[in-house]
Amino acid sequence: MTVASLFIDALRFIPDNAALLLEKAWETAELAFTALGIAMVIAMPLGLWLGHRHRGLFLALGASSIGRALPSIALIGLFIAWLGVGFWNVTAALVILAIPPLLTNSYVAVDGVDRDAVDAARGMGLTERQILTQVELPLGLPLLLAGIRIAAVFVIATATIAGIAGVERGGLGQIMVNPVTYARSGVLAAAFCVAAMALATNSLLGLAQHAASRRMAPRA
Amino acid sequence: MTGFRLADGGGPVVIPDFGHGTACLRHNHWFCKSWVADNWGDTLQPALVQHIYLTLLAVGIGFAISFALALLAFRFRFLGPPFGALGDVVYCLPSIALFTILLPITGVGVTTIVIPLTAYTLFVLYPNILAGLRSVPADVLESARGMGLTRTQTFWRVELPLAVPAIMAGLRVATVATIAIATVAAFLIHYGLGAPIFDALEHPDIFRTELLAASVLAILLALAADALLALLQRALTPWSRIR
Numbered sequence: 001m002t003v004a005s006l007f008i009d010a011l012r013f014i015p016d017n018a019a020l021l022l023e024k025a026w027e028t029a030e031l032a033f034t035a036l037g038i039a040m041v042i043a044m045p046l047g048l049w050l051g052h053r054h055r056g057l058f059l060a061l062g063a064s065s066i067g068r069a070l071p072s073i074a075l076i077g078l079f080i081a082w083l084g085v086g087f088w089n090v091t092a093a094l095v096i097l098a099i100p101p102l103l104t105n106s107y108v109a110v111d112g113v114d115r116d117a118v119d120a121a122r123g124m125g126l127t128e129r130q131i132l133t134q135v136e137l138p139l140g141l142p143l144l145l146a147g148i149r150i151a152a153v154f155v156i157a158t159a160t161i162a163g164i165a166g167v168e169r170g171g172l173g174q175i176m177v178n179p180v181t182y183a184r185s186g187v188l189a190a191a192f193c194v195a196a197m198a199l200a201t202n203s204l205l206g207l208a209q210h211a212a213s214r215r216m217a218p219r220a
Numbered sequence: 221m222t223g224f225r226l227a228d229g230g231g232p233v234v235i236p237d238f239g240h241g242t243a244c245l246r247h248n249h250w251f252c253k254s255w256v257a258d259n260w261g262d263t264l265q266p267a268l269v270q271h272i273y274l275t276l277l278a279v280g281i282g283f284a285i286s287f288a289l290a291l292l293a294f295r296f297r298f299l300g301p302p303f304g305a306l307g308d309v310v311y312c313l314p315s316i317a318l319f320t321i322l323l324p325i326t327g328v329g330v331t332t333i334v335i336p337l338t339a340y341t342l343f344v345l346y347p348n349i350l351a352g353l354r355s356v357p358a359d360v361l362e363s364a365r366g367m368g369l370t371r372t373q374t375f376w377r378v379e380l381p382l383a384v385p386a387i388m389a390g391l392r393v394a395t396v397a398t399i400a401i402a403t404v405a406a407f408l409i410h411y412g413l414g415a416p417i418f419d420a421l422e423h424p425d426i427f428r429t430e431l432l433a434a435s436v437l438a439i440l441l442a443l444a445a446d447a448l449l450a451l452l453q454r455a456l457t458p459w460s461r462i463r
Binding site for chain 1 (some may be wrong): 313315318321417420426431432438439
C-alpha cells in the first residue's frame with residue numbers, strides 16, 4: 001500500500017466510522033479536559049499567589065524543568081501500578097503532567113507585571129487581593145492563557161496514552177494502538193482526530209491570547 | 221488487573237520469578253535493590269545506552285534541519301509563517317500515532333523511533349533558533365556595518381554568537397522532551413529505556429521494581445542532559461558572565 005492510498009483510506013475511514021470516532025473523541029476530551037480543569041484549579045492559584053509575592057521562583061521554574069523530564073508513559077504506569085487501571089488514575093497522572101506549564105506561566109505572568117503599575121495601585125489604596133485581581137491578573141492574562149494553551153495541547157496528545165494503558169473508555173488512543181482491528185487507515189484517522197482536537201484548542205486559545213494581549217497593550 | 225497491551229511485542233521479556241525470587245520480589249515491592257543489581261548489566265544499562273543513542277540521533281538530526289530551516293526563514297522572511305504553522309501541526313500529532321503509522325513503512329528499527337522524535341525537536345528548535353537570530357538589536361547590526369563587516373561576517377561574528385543563548389535554551393527543552401517521548405516508542409519497538417518500562421507493565425501484576433528503576437533512570441538522564449547543556453551554554457557565552 002502506498003502512502004497516498006493510506007491517506008485516502010484514512011480520510012474515507014472518518015465518514016464511514018463517524019459515530020465511533022465521535023464517541024472516542026468525546027472520551028478523549030473527557031479525560032483531557034477533566035485533567036486540565038483539575039490542574040488549573042491546583043496550579044493557577046498557587047502560581048498567581050507566588051508570583052504576586054515574587055517568591056518561590058525556584059519552585060515555579062523547577063517544576064517546569066522536572067515536569068518536562070517526566071516521561072508520561074512512566075508516570076501513567078506508576079499510577080496504574082499503584083492504584084490500578086481506571087479513569088481517575090489516568091486523570092491523576094495527566095493532572096501531574098499539566099501542572100508544571102500552568103504553574104510556571106501563572107507565576108511568570110504575575111511576576112512580570114510592571115512594578116510601577118502595582119505600586120500605583122497600592123498607592124491608590126487597593127488591597128493586595130484587589131491588586132492581584134484588578135491589576136496583575138488582567139495585565140498578565142496573555143501569558144496565563146499561553147500556559148493554558150501549552151498544557152491543553154499537551155494533555156490532549158498525552159490522553160491518547162490511556163489507550164495503551166487499557167483504560168475501558170480510553171478514547172481515540174484505543175484505536176491508535178490497535179491496527180489489527182481498525183487497520184492502519186483507522187489508526188491514521190484517529191490520529192487526525194486527535195490532531196484536529198489539539199489544533200482547534202490551540203488556535204482557540206491562541207485567539208484568546210491574541211485578543212488579551214491587544215486589549216492590554218499600551219495605547220500609543 | 222489487566223496488563224498493558226502491546227501492538228507488537230518483540231525482544232526478550234524479562235519476567236520476574238515471583239515464585240522463587242527473594243521475598244522482596246515475591247511481594248512485588250516498589251524497589252528491590254538485589255534485582256536492580258542483578259539486572260543492571262543485561263537490562264538496564266543497555267537500555268540506557270540505547271536511549272542516549274536515540275536522543276543524540278534525534279536531537280542531532282533535528283538540530284541540523286532546524287538550523288537550515290531557520291536560516292532560510294531568516295534570509296527569506298516570507299517563509300517564517302508557513303514553517304511555524306507546519307511545526308504547530310506536527311506538535312499536535314500524538315506520538316503514538318506517528319510510531320504506529322511509520323512501523324509498516326520503515327520497519328521495526330531505530331529509524332521508526334527516530335523520525336517522529338526528530339519531528340518533535342523541530343517544533344522546539346526551529347522557533348528558538350529563528351527568534352535568537354532575529355533578536356539582535358538594530359543598533360548592534362548598525363555598528364557591525366559601520367565597522368565594515370560584510371553580510372556574511374555579520375552573521376558569523378555578530379548574529380550567530382548573540383543567538384547562542386536562545387539556541388541553547390531550545391536545545392535544552394528539545395533534549396529533555398526527546399528523552400521523555402522516546403520511552404513511548406517502546407510500546408511498538410523494544411528499544412531504549414521504554415523497553416524495561418513496558419516489560420514491567422506487560423507483567424500481569426505490573427513488575428514495580430523494574431518500572432520504577434527504568435522510569436527513574438529516564439528522569440535522571442533528562443535532568444543530567446539538561447545540566448550538561450546548561451554548562452555548555454555557560455562555556456559558549458563567556459560574555460554573559462561579565463556584568
